[in-house]
Amino acid sequence: MCARPEEELIGEIDHIDFVVVRLPFLHPFSISAATWTCKEALLLRLEAGGIVAWGECVADPDPYYAYETVSTASHIIKDFLLPLIEPGMGLGELLARFRHVRGHGMAKATVENALLDLIAKRKGIPLHELLGFPRRPIMSGVSIGLQDSADILVGKAGAAIDKGYHRIKMKVKQGKDYEYARAVREAFPKLALMVDANGDYSLDDAEGLARLDELGLTMIEQPLSYSDIYQHSKLQRRLKTAICLDESILSLDDAVAAVELGACRVINIKQGRVGGLLESLKIARYAASKGIPVWSGGMDETGIGRAVNIHLQTDPAFSVPGDTAETASYFDLDLVEPPVTLGPGGYIEVPEGPGIGVEVQADRLDRLTIGRQRLK
Numbered sequence: 001m002c003a004r005p006e007e008e009l010i011g012e013i014d015h016i017d018f019v020v021v022r023l024p025f026l027h028p029f030s031i032s033a034a035t036w037t038c039k040e041a042l043l044l045r046l047e048a049g050g051i052v053a054w055g056e057c058v059a060d061p062d063p064y065y066a067y068e069t070v071s072t073a074s075h076i077i078k079d080f081l082l083p084l085i086e087p088g089m090g091l092g093e094l095l096a097r098f099r100h101v102r103g104h105g106m107a108k109a110t111v112e113n114a115l116l117d118l119i120a121k122r123k124g125i126p127l128h129e130l131l132g133f134p135r136r137p138i139m140s141g142v143s144i145g146l147q148d149s150a151d152i153l154v155g156k157a158g159a160a161i162d163k164g165y166h167r168i169k170m171k172v173k174q175g176k177d178y179e180y181a182r183a184v185r186e187a188f189p190k191l192a193l194m195v196d197a198n199g200d201y202s203l204d205d206a207e208g209l210a211r212l213d214e215l216g217l218t219m220i221e222q223p224l225s226y227s228d229i230y231q232h233s234k235l236q237r238r239l240k241t242a243i244c245l246d247e248s249i250l251s252l253d254d255a256v257a258a259v260e261l262g263a264c265r266v267i268n269i270k271q272g273r274v275g276g277l278l279e280s281l282k283i284a285r286y287a288a289s290k291g292i293p294v295w296s297g298g299m300d301e302t303g304i305g306r307a308v309n310i311h312l313q314t315d316p317a318f319s320v321p322g323d324t325a326e327t328a329s330y331f332d333l334d335l336v337e338p339p340v341t342l343g344p345g346g347y348i349e350v351p352e353g354p355g356i357g358v359e360v361q362a363d364r365l366d367r368l369t370i371g372r373q374r375l376k
């Protein structure tokens with residue numbers, strides 16, 4: 001096992017392309033802040049010595065989940081991150097230079113993901129092996145968006161349970177929270193159930209949120225503002241249910257602050273949000289040292305980003321089910337083969353083969369591309 005990917009050389013890159021794709025969702029996906037009907041994603045394509053590598057940016061076209069967008073990420077990658085690459089440079093050296101660019105973790109993760117895919121493919125090893133972990137089946141979890149009624153939500157939860165998902169997350173917002181969660185809990189008393197508010201509440205809502213304690217949820221994700229850690233520490237003291245932070249954690253430093261303040265008892269690591277896989281592994285190490293479980297969140301990625309999240313979860317620190325669901329829950333047509341499917345017991349197999357282990361299908365890429373630019 002190679003466990004020092006930052007020591008790997010980047011090497012010569014022949015071509016660098018931006019590809020923007022748009023994949024229609026089978027069903028609109030709603031959170032407290034927005035509804036999306038399709039996945040629009042920026043892809044970074046690297047070509048080197050006949051090898052093609054990919055990095056998917058998790059930013060949306062809009063700033064409703066995070067401040068980064070497809071447009072800001074394109075700008076930061078093209079004008080600030082890629083120009084930092086020099087011949088003969090190691091990956092760790094490049095990532096150290098990225099620190100001078102403040103924020104923009106989604107843009108940084110896109111470049112890092114593509115380079116790790118390239119390095120792994122050049123070595124002929126799967127991404128998880130480059131990261132230092134053996135294959136293991138990954139736990140599955142599905143995130144159900146806001147629904148028009150509690151009955152519809154219960155129906156969707158039942159269908160997910162029948163498929164074998166290990167845990168179900170339901171989105172909540174003010175007015176669609178306790179009653180909806182109670183309906184699911186009453187229908188499925190033993191279900192590993194959690195809620196995600198995407199920051200829809202304030203500390204003034206603490207009493208209402210405390211009602212959720214009676215429902216035996218595994219956690220409440222990001223109840224307060226995307227930019228807050230301190231108020232979460234006050235809220236956590238008033239709740240029995242564990243708070244999980246998502247949007248608030250943009251780096252290892254944020255994770256340390258959150259854990260030391262007692263702002264959460266669980267962390268959702270979205271590798272695309274925190275600046276990439278190597279920062280994710282640092283957060284996972286730190287969390288493990290503090291007894292804080294972590295899991296891998298999703299951004300409704302195409303098969304490229306979904307594969308990256310699966311490889312990350314070979315790290316045993318990812319001890320609870322994340323947001324990794326089967327491709328067929330989101331898209332009629334994805335970019336890659338093979339799709340993510342649930343195997344026996346609801347587990348997901350890590351793609352085999354070098355790098356991310358999934359193959360971008362040229363005909364589908366052409367069909368789903370809405371913009372393309374050759375940078376080098």
Ligand code: MG
Binds near residue numbers: 196198221246247297
């Ligand atoms: Mg979330």
